[in-house]
Amino acid sequence: xxxxxxxxxxxxxxxxxxxxxxxxxxxxxxxxxxxxxxxxxxxxxxxxxxxxxxxxxxxxxxxxxxxxxxxxxxxxxxxxxxxxxxxxxxxxxxxxxxxxxxxxxxxxxxxxxxxxxxxxxxxxxxxxxxxxxxxxxxxxxxxxxxxxxxxxxxxxxxxxxxxxxxxxxxxxxxxxxxxxxxxxxxxxxxxxxxxxxxxxxxxxxxxxxxxxxxxxxxxxxxxxxxxxxxxxxxxxxxxxxxxxxxxxxxxxx
Numbered sequence: 173x174x175x176x177x178x179x180x181x182x183x184x185x186x187x188x189x190x191x192x193x194x195x196x197x198x199x200x201x202x203x204x205x206x207x208x209x210x211x212x213x214x215x216x217x218x219x220x221x222x223x224x225x226x227x228x229x230x231x232x233x234x235x236x237x238x239x240x241x242x243x244x245x246x247x248x249x250x251x252x253x254x255x256x257x258x259x260x261x262x263x264x265x266x267x268x269x270x271x272x273x274x275x276x277x278x279x280x281x282x283x284x285x286x287x288x289x290x291x292x293x294x295x296x297x298x299x300x301x302x303x304x305x306x307x308x309x310x311x312x313x314x315x316x317x318x319x320x321x322x323x324x325x326x327x328x329x330x331x332x333x334x335x336x337x338x339x340x341x342x343x344x345x346x347x348x349x350x351x352x353x354x355x356x357x358x359x360x361x362x363x364x365x366x367x368x369x370x371x372x373x374x375x376x377x378x379x380x381x382x383x384x385x386x387x388x389x390x391x392x393x394x395x396x397x398x399x400x401x402x403x404x405x406x407x408x409x410x411x412x413x414x415x416x417x418x419x420x421x422x423x424x425x
Contacts, residue, residue: 182237183214184402186392190333191295193276196420197238198289198337198392200402206230210412215404217283217415218249231281231417240279240421246271247281250304254312256321270303270318274325279421285406286396288375289337289418290315294327300420305336305375307347311354315378329383336379337418338394338403342370345397 183205186198202214209215211222216231218224232242246259248268257265259273259280271280280302282289287306293299303309303318319329342361345368352360352367359370359377372391379389396403404414 183234185234185238186337188291188335188390190293190335193298193423193425194293194295194300194420195239195423196291196293196335196418197234198291198335199234199417199419201400201404201414201416203401211404211414213404213414215414216417217285220414221411222414234417235279235281235419238279238419238421239423240419241277244277245279245281245419246273247283247302248304250283252287252304252306252308254309254314254317256301256303256314256317258321258325269309269314270301270321272299272301272318272321272325273422274299276422276424279419282418283415284337284339284396284418285404285409285413285415286340288339288371289416290318290375290379291335291337291418291420292318292322293333293420294322294331295333296331297326297328298422299325299327300422302418302420305339305371307345307351307355307369307371310371310374310378313378315375316382319379319382319384330385332384333388334379334384334390335418336372336375336389336391337416338392338396338399339371340397340405340407341395342368342373343398344395344407345369345371 282302
């Protein structure tokens, strides 16, 4: 993993620029940062065992280095649901797994460990969004609902571009039958002792079904559970897992 030359930062991150006014980044673990803390690395989560002061500082450092303003950055208190918030005032939104805004200068964040962070942008309309797509949110329809709210403020699905972050891969996402039954069968591998779910593939299909063009969807290949050097993983680390942050920023004109 290398920092993109489009948006160099002190931290290793995956960077994405879907339009001239829109920049996005996905933070990596950066294990050499805060090496002596309880959760080494750039843990930006708000519901981890680390002190709030430390994770708040980490978030601010990352947000600033992506070019966004911390005071104009919003995120949700994620609950693995399908509630989408249209953001016209910056803040932290309870019980919310997706955010949409068209306000210049605003940035939106989403936090993950094994779930997918979905970043969305319509550069023509100037509309951006984030969605927290774990398996519960994905099967509840968080992705199409986010695109519906984007459309309500002027975005057109054919102009929307999407970034799907590294998340748990199908090879490592072993699930029970009660979970497998909630996915379309095309996204379940039953060749093993227990079913394995393809979260990335399911999210990609939802994006396409919502009207996004295939070449406008960027799916990152990393597996959070497999790659402990670059990613935190709740399945691998349990409560001691940190969180990565997906951030998208709509620059002021």
